[in-house]
Amino acid sequence: MSRFFSVSQPLLGNLRNEVRPAQRTISIPKAHPGYKKALQITKSHTKRVWSSTPVRQIDFRSPQRDISSHQLIKGPKVKGARTSPSHWLVLGAPLKKILSDLTKRPQHPNQIPVSSRRSKSAIMRSYVQVITTPTADTPGTTLLLHFDNKRYMIGNVSEGTQRACIQQKIGLAKLEDILLTGKTSWQNNGGLLGMILTVADVLITKAASLKENPGKGKKRRIGDTNDEEPKRVKIYAAENMNHLLATARRFIFRKGMPLDIIESQDFASAADAFAPSWSDSNIQVWAMDVVPDQSLSHHTRKRSHEEISGDETSEYSKQDVMSFDGKLEETAEQREDRYNQIRKGVIGHMFDSTWQMDALVSKKLSEVKMPAAIFVRNEAGKIEEYKGPLPSSDQYVPDIDVLVRNPWPGARIESLPPTSRSTISRSYIIKNYPQRGKFDPKAAKELGVKPGSSFRDLTMGKSVVTEAGTTVTPDMVMSPERVGGAFAVVELPSADYIEGLLNQKEWSSEKVMEGVKAIYWILGEGVFADERLAAFRAKYSHLKHIISSVDCCPDNIAFQSATVAELKLHLVDSERFPIPAYNNNLPSDASKSTDWIKAQVEDVLQLGESREAKEDKVAPKPFDAAKVLVELQSSANPGAPNWLDKEVLQLSQAAQKRIIDPEYLAKLAKVQEDIPCKDAELITLGTGSSVPSKYRNVSATLLRVPGVGNYLFDCGENTLGQLKRVFGDEMPQVLRDLKVIWISHLHADHHLGTVSVLRAWHEETSRHEETKSNSIIVSSEDGMLGWLSEYSHVEDFGYSRVKSLRLSHGNTWTNNFSSEEIDAYGLSSIVACQVTHCHQALAVVLKFPNGFSVAYSGDCRPSAEFARIGKGATVLIHEATFDNELEGDAIAKKHSTTANALWVAKKMEARRILLTHFSQRYQKIPVMDNSDDQIAIVAFDYMRCKVGDFAKVAEFRPALLKLYENEAGDE
Known part of the structure; x- marks a missing residue:
């Protein structure tokens, strides 16, 4: 037999010296160019350590003349290992790189037995914290499971979740697992793409920092992950999550963050019907997939670990997956498996590619x-x-x-394999491991045991013999083992899912339910009142039943810092800065029963026991705008969050007097008499750049033209929530009047709220006979419209009613509307041109039959062509990401400064200029010179300003400058 080198992935028992059979082996023949190098490195870089982290095994399957036996893990035992604790081999960095290149994929969680994953001696804090409940700001329910070494996000990652984490100062550096509940839908998962981007940036930054400063990392503890290796983020979800993520390949690209998606069909069948679906070093998880009553329970094939772990690195996934053609004789299951491999290959290209920009x-x-x-x-x-x-x-x-x-790999994949909509809703039961009892040193000494190694052996579960020859067993000096804390997270989108959920076998298993303290119920509208759920709660009355539903949770303010900032602006100019709509009262039909608790943000449920464990934490009182307004005007504590400089109020009052002065109003009317649509209103919903922040959401601006319609310029994540906060009870009418959505370019901060807005528009207009046949224009470049089309295979959000206006190739593009289209959409034409920012970034001008026009830059460097097509625009909305002294940053990142934007305005001869899209790092009001013909103002989230009121807003500039004088950079 020829000599060869083998790499395998065994599982080593934590408390037993054993090697479990490897599941996958990659052999390197002796002739392979990497064979000698691997052999040499193995000899010099293998060392002994004590660890609880599984590592890959080195195994030579022929005589080893070159390597001494103490360097090998061979056969069922580790040679030279002591009896306790387990003896491990850790490979030096060069060899780990070779093995990583060869094997890539990690062990699937299903494959690691519970006994080998965590020592019962490891005691860490563990608790569940509520991050979001259903509100206008955060439509989903999100929980955070905290361990000292790791975090798990559970439930929904809806739009606004990332911003809620910022508000609550929840770090994401230790987030590795996301367990999504419910159906794969945008309402549940609309914030996932943005969250992944943020997590990727956090992890990549952390990895780069550790690489530059290897000694900077904290001292590692048992159970901690290896910071030197790329951290893998795992997402557990119902069907179609791979498809959802793969649709984003044109606008999401990160390197060095492997991403694993485990869907319903990826859990292999186990011999034990009550075995967990998967487990890791902290928890065991039972996934429960439920279909609605009227659905036929379709068969989902259970795939083996070898298939799952090989998906993303199979040779197929490395090919250019442009074609979906397969063998004619393949079955439907084989075809779906192949399709899923394509999707997973695409996701691999998106997050773990070797693509180089400079190639x-x-x-x-x-x-x-x-x-x-x-x-x-x-x-x-x-x-x-x-x-x-x-x-x-x-x-x-x-x-x-x-x-x-060469464009990144994902951009070269024209389309995805087809998929069908799934009705599966995912729920979980999640358990900690049992914790060992407390050691009683006094009892041990009384039995003749001497302190030292014997004490340690007893705590590790081993018997010892005293000098007198007496055998002392652990149970003689240890208190009984404590059951690990557990909880369930159940999502029922509608009452149709109740029967299937209640019939899940896990509820009747003592093994599974042991230690369960609470059930978090994520319920769709109208589900809570169902009598079957009340009966279930009565049956399990010893558990906490925590309800998160629009039927039970008030519409509290989730982004309190942004709202405080808005209230300060409200005190400056109440007409342009209204108080956001919210409601702290429970819904009127909420049950008065005492057998459940409403979920509240920052509620904490303790699971694990440790010296640091505390009682369950109760959420703070909800945000009260009236109270904050009083504090802002009366606080004597400069620098406090709810403090407003008295000089700001004085400057504001002076401006208020000026704008109601009859002489001022007469002059204003005269200089504006030639401006059309002075009552048209601009509502700046998101005025920040890049990512949502504490004070500014990402890009979105709504134009309301009375009697004509509403027009949305860009639609960043959570635009729908911002609309709800601004308009409150007006929201249905605002949606019915929505005619056009313009997306300037395919960056995540400009379009990830589009699906939610379209769904809300579709649902609202479908309720009324006069609007249910209406269509809505979505205009953008091909990539954006292709994304909407591909995602429409996952769920129905009204895409069949979308009229797509695709830009043809060329630098400038014009769409003139027919008389019928003018009646339907209110526009005479849309003119767009390409600008310098990213591939196919566009600026646009919306023109109306009465001569009113609005030009919108999107993100770009200053463009003479944009100034040309927008000549004489009534309003110019232009990005001003950077202040003037940061011109170099603006050039490097292909954005504009305030001066750049005003240059475009001058060339365009725009009458009114609205500056927006500010860097989240700089809370600063730019200094601008205005004239009667050209007036520029700065946008803030929630601001409402009519075209005829720009001059009035400009009068408040001294007050705004003072307000933001000392508030820069607090993100």
């Missing part, structure tokens, strides 16, 4: 998709930028060889 590929000039940076080699062979004519020019252009950057 250039050769193409013919005619094949280059514009806009793109084009390079050529000069006569000396050096690369330089191509500045010659393009094929679109009128003159003849030779089709020369040029160099362009």
Whole structure:
């Protein structure tokens, strides 16, 4: 037999010296170029340590003349290991890199037995904290399971979840597992993409910091993960989560954060019907998938661990998955498996790719998709930028060889395999491991046991023999083992799911239910009142039943810091800055029964026992705007959150007097008499850049033209929630009047709220006979519209009623509306041009039949072409991400400064300018010079300003400058 090198992934018992059979083995023949190097590195980099973290095994399956036996884990025992604790081998970094390249995928959680995952001696704090309940700000319910070494997010990751974490100062560096409940839908998971991006950035930044400062990391404890290896984030969800994530391949790309998606079908069948679906070093999890009563329970094939762990790194996933064609004789299950491999391969490209931005590929000039940076080699062979004519020019252009950057792998995948909508709703039972009893040193001494190693052996579950020859067993000196704390998270989207949930076998299992303290119920509207749930609560009356539902939870303010900022602005100018709509009262039909508790943000349920464990924590009182307004005007504590400088109020009062002065109003009316639609209103819903922050949400601006319609410029995450806070009871009418959604470019902070807004529009207009046949325009570039189309296979959000306006190729594009379309949408034309920011970034001008027009820049560097197509615009909405002294940052990141935006406004001859999309790092009011013809103001979240009131807002600039004088950078 020829000599070969083998890499396998065994499971080593924590309290027993044993090696469980490896499930996957990759063999390297002796002739392989990496064989000698691996052999050499193994010899010099293998060492002994005490650890509880499983590692990969080195096994040579032929005579080992080159390596001494003490370096090997071979056969059922570890040679040279002491009896307790377990003896492990840790591989040096160079070998780990080789093994990582060869095996890539980690052990699937199902494969690791509970006994080998965690020592009963490990006692850590563990508790469940409520992060969100159903409100306008946060439509879903999110829980955080805390362990000292790790965090788990459980429930929904709806829009607004990320911002709620910021508000509550919840760090994400230790978040590795997300357990999603309910159906795969945007209402439940609309914040997941943004959350993944944030987690990826946190983990990548942390990894880079550790690489630069290897000694900076905290001292590792038993159970901690290895910070030197890329952290894997695992998402457990119902069907179609792979498809949902893969639809985002055109606008999400991160390197160095492997992402694993485990759907319903990925749990392999176990011999024990009550075995957990999966487990890790902290918890055991039982997943319960339920379908509604009217659905036929479709068969879901259970796949083996080998299939699951091989999905993302199979050879198929490395290929260019452009075609979905398979073998003609394949079964439906085989086809779906193949489709899922394609989706998982796409996700692998999105989060763990080796793509390099600086890599250039050769193409013919005619094949280059514009806009793109084009390079050529000069006569000396050096690369330089191509500045010659393009094929679109009128003159003849030779089709020369040029160099362009290859787009990231996900962008090259034109479409995904089809999927079907799933009705499965996921719930969980989650358990801690048992905790060992408390050691009684006094009793041990009385039995003749001497302190030291004998004490340690007894705490580890081993008997010892005293000098007198007496055998002392652990039960003689240890209190009884404590049952691990447990809880359930149940989601019922509608009453149709109740029967299937109550019939789950886990409820009747003593093994599964042992230690369960509480059930968190995430209920759809109208489900709570069902008598079957009341009977279930009565049967399990010894448990806490914590209800999270719109039927039971008030519409509290979730983003309190942003609301305090808005209330300060309200005291400055109450007309333009209204108090956000909210309601702290329980819904009128909420039950007065005492057998349940309403879920509240920051509620804590303690699970694990430790010296640091505390009683269950009760949530603080909800935000009360009236109380805060009083505090803002009366607080004598400068610098406190609820404090407002008296000078701000004085400056505000002076401005209020000016704008109601008859002489001022007469002059204003005269200089504005030629401006059309002075009563058109701009509502700035999100004015921050990049990611949601404590004070500003991401991009969205609504234009309301009375008697004509509503128009939305960009639609960042949680735009729907911002609309609800601004309009309150007006919200249904606002949705019915919505005509057009414009998305400027395919960056996450500009469009991840679109599905929610479209669904809300679809549901509201479908209720009324006069609007149920209406359509809505979504206009953008191909990638955005393709994303909506692909996601429509996951759920019905009204896509069939969307009229897509796709931009054709070229630098400028115009869509003129017919008379019938003018009646339907209120617009005479939409004109757009490409701008410098990202691929196919666009600026737009909406033109109305009466001469009113609004120009919107999206994200971009200043553009002369945009100024040309928007010539004479009534209103210009332009990004001003950076202040003027940060011009270098603006150029590097392809954004604009305040001065850049005002330059465009001057070239465009726009009458009114609204500056928005500010860097979240800089809370600063720019200094601007206004004239009667051109007035520029700064946008804030929740601001409502009519076109005819821009001049009035400008009068409050001294007060605003003073207000934000000392509030910069508090994010």
